[in-house]
Amino acid sequence: MSTSTENIAANPKETGADEYYTFVEGVGNIPRDIYKLVKSDPLGDLPRYSIHIVVQHFMTFVTFLILAATGLTLHFASLWWAPLVMKLFGGPDTARFIHRIAAALMVMASVYHLITIIGGTLQKIMTKKFDINRTQIPLLKDAHDIVHDIKYFLGKEEQRPKMYKFMYKQKLHYVAILWGTFVLVAAGTSLLFPETMATIWPNPRFGQDLARLMHADEAIMAITVVVFWHWSNVHLVPGRFPLQWSFLTGKITREHQIEEHFLEYVHNLNEIPEEREYMKKILRENGYDTI
Amino acid sequence: MEFIKIITRKTLFLAIFLLFSFMTPGVDAADKENCLMCHKYRQIGRIDEKGRKRSYFVSENIYANTVHRNVPCRDCHTYIEKLPHDPVTQEVNCANECHIKPPFSNENFSHKKIIDVYNRSVHGPKEDDSPELKAAKPYCKYCHLNPIYTRVDEQQIAFEQTLSRCLNCHERKGVTQAYKHITHRLRAKTSRTPQEIVQLCAKNCHADLVLMKKLKVSRESMEAVKTYNESIHGKAVGLGSQTAADCVSCHATSSIHDIYKKDEPHATVHKSNLVKTCKQCHENVTERFAQIDVHSEIGPHEKPFLYTVNVALGFVFYGSVFSLIGLAMLESYGRRKDGIKMQIIHGTSWRGESKQKKSN
Numbered sequence: 001m002s003t004s005t006e007n008i009a010a011n012p013k014e015t016g017a018d019e020y021y022t023f024v025e026g027v028g029n030i031p032r033d034i035y036k037l038v039k040s041d042p043l044g045d046l047p048r049y050s051i052h053i054v055v056q057h058f059m060t061f062v063t064f065l066i067l068a069a070t071g072l073t074l075h076f077a078s079l080w081w082a083p084l085v086m087k088l089f090g091g092p093d094t095a096r097f098i099h100r101i102a103a104a105l106m107v108m109a110s111v112y113h114l115i116t117i118i119g120g121t122l123q124k125i126m127t128k129k130f131d132i133n134r135t136q137i138p139l140l141k142d143a144h145d146i147v148h149d150i151k152y153f154l155g156k157e158e159q160r161p162k163m164y165k166f167m168y169k170q171k172l173h174y175v176a177i178l179w180g181t182f183v184l185v186a187a188g189t190s191l192l193f194p195e196t197m198a199t200i201w202p203n204p205r206f207g208q209d210l211a212r213l214m215h216a217d218e219a220i221m222a223i224t225v226v227v228f229w230h231w232s233n234v235h236l237v238p239g240r241f242p243l244q245w246s247f248l249t250g251k252i253t254r255e256h257q258i259e260e261h262f263l264e265y266v267h268n269l270n271e272i273p274e275e276r277e278y279m280k281k282i283l284r285e286n287g288y289d290t291i
Numbered sequence: 292m293e294f295i296k297i298i299t300r301k302t303l304f305l306a307i308f309l310l311f312s313f314m315t316p317g318v319d320a321a322d323k324e325n326c327l328m329c330h331k332y333r334q335i336g337r338i339d340e341k342g343r344k345r346s347y348f349v350s351e352n353i354y355a356n357t358v359h360r361n362v363p364c365r366d367c368h369t370y371i372e373k374l375p376h377d378p379v380t381q382e383v384n385c386a387n388e389c390h391i392k393p394p395f396s397n398e399n400f401s402h403k404k405i406i407d408v409y410n411r412s413v414h415g416p417k418e419d420d421s422p423e424l425k426a427a428k429p430y431c432k433y434c435h436l437n438p439i440y441t442r443v444d445e446q447q448i449a450f451e452q453t454l455s456r457c458l459n460c461h462e463r464k465g466v467t468q469a470y471k472h473i474t475h476r477l478r479a480k481t482s483r484t485p486q487e488i489v490q491l492c493a494k495n496c497h498a499d500l501v502l503m504k505k506l507k508v509s510r511e512s513m514e515a516v517k518t519y520n521e522s523i524h525g526k527a528v529g530l531g532s533q534t535a536a537d538c539v540s541c542h543a544t545s546s547i548h549d550i551y552k553k554d555e556p557h558a559t560v561h562k563s564n565l566v567k568t569c570k571q572c573h574e575n576v577t578e579r580f581a582q583i584d585v586h587s588e589i590g591p592h593e594k595p596f597l598y599t600v601n602v603a604l605g606f607v608f609y610g611s612v613f614s615l616i617g618l619a620m621l622e623s624y625g626r627r628k629d630g631i632k633m634q635i636i637h638g639t640s641w642r643g644e645s646k647q648k649k650s651n
Binding site for chain 2: 035036037038039040041042073074075077078082083086091092093095096149150152153154155158169191194195196198199201203204205206208209210212213214217218220221224225228229232233237238239241242253255
């Protein structure tokens, strides 16, 4: 795919997708595995998320836990622990109320997110700063990246692929969240307002059954993926342990940025003069040529 | 003289005291025929033909606190006609008339009316019942299982405030009783909790699938308890909700005993009555709302499409969860091999020796 390599450098012969060295204006040739040599602050070195995204993540994360705790208890009502957890929430009638309040807050966070994303994108288009490669939109390059990365994990590739601000894992997760939130909000609305939804569904009997099914199945899938995958990625995976502070600071560590978001790091180098100086220093210290 | 005077006075006091202490309030009103003359003895009883000990003791104090405290013995035990009476072989018939008159009415009190309602319902004995069905059908005492019929202890509605207004004209004793009698029934459809109702219907009966199969009930009835427990009503009640619907919320009117099969036109769950039934709790109920399945079972035969969706979602679920966990493990394996350590220490987590083959 030609678009994926277009923005990397003017001369693809010098700095192709799989090339070891990447030439950056004002810095020089940067080796792909320079991330093993840089110093990082665990709290983060480079900007990644705006304050809006941090607030949205916080709202989603708190409401998600409340929704999961109340919802799972109701879903698994027949299991031994369900009555005990239900007591903590003050009985099923209070728990239902808490679930609805949390759901309303989560919907608000989602709307807030859509406003910032759409507004931010429009602003970028107007100022001609929009770059599809730096968005969450899945591209063919991501499929190539997965294959490349798996080869690296198996030892069949020497370097990890050069990826943009959002790599294939994050795009997958983001699409899953978009779809999951849509399904859960739609199905949840149907369960909360059955009288109104009965007038909207073409076949209320089928519609309500589908809503019950989808709400439960989708929620359990979301909870399992968050607990077993998302938490592994941000807490347990080497280099991220015990936690990645990005969700509070909005910043990413330098070694993480270069390793998994190399092309975003190139973008950082172009934007931040101090980072260019730092990189030059590191290159010189390790015996590489700089400009 | 003075001494004798004191002695006589003291003896008199003692005599009066003893006299009062033996006068206990109790069943006098109900026991006009003095059945307690014999039945007050704790040891009264016999060993029956099957060798079981039977006690015929009637505790005056307990009886005086039951709902039947004003009913004379023979109003229920009508088969007793002489004293000493013959061995009792008959059960008490709750449809008997008893010789007490409720306030504001001149007819003798009886449970006959509700028993008529009950007998017309699906649970009432019918002529064409099979012997198994006849044996399985519940009778009064099956559900009214408070063994000595003591009063239900519960909160009365606005008791103090409202009753004080009644007392402007009425006497305390009568009106208090009448008021309690009515408000006790105003609070909810029944004085039982939803949990008790569900247990009453399910345990030993509707949840007993062997029995239900013997009685040849429909597939929906076979699954009724299971599908209810899986519905939002059932889950909420199972977890202790006092507001979610139990069995009789939908299957009976306020007379509770009128439960019918859903294809009978006077059933609360008959198509034509569903809107009214749902309206007891839900607002803005329409015909379309009433189409929603309450006892929903998503099986391969009942709802093949939804069943397929559910199974497909299951595959997606396990597929995605396991492949993502697999990816995270593979990722950690590969990166650790390339020299990453768990934590950032001294500014880097790439402190290890890479075991990957490198050309440069």
